[in-house]
Amino acid sequence: MKRQGRETASRLAHKIFDAFPEDVSGLRFYILDCGCLYLQRVSPEGIPDPVIGVHREEGEVPCEICLLRAVNWRQMVIDEVLVYRIGLQVTEDE
């Protein structure tokens, strides 16, 4: 679960960096025991977004634990991954 979560996180990070080249300089991912992935954007000033989003693959429904909010999701965090954009930028020669 941990490894799979990290793979999803890095794949997703690239997608988000592509979509928001100006607004996001880092992403903090929380990998949960239930398999859900929560994420928080970090602005170019290094300020974490107060809003934490839940990532789901297309067509996926929320898992029951998260849907019912049976427990605080923070108690289910098994891993945290912080991804920065630095080093990911690609320059094209033309």
Ligand SMILES: [Zn+2]
């Ligand atoms: Zn969940």
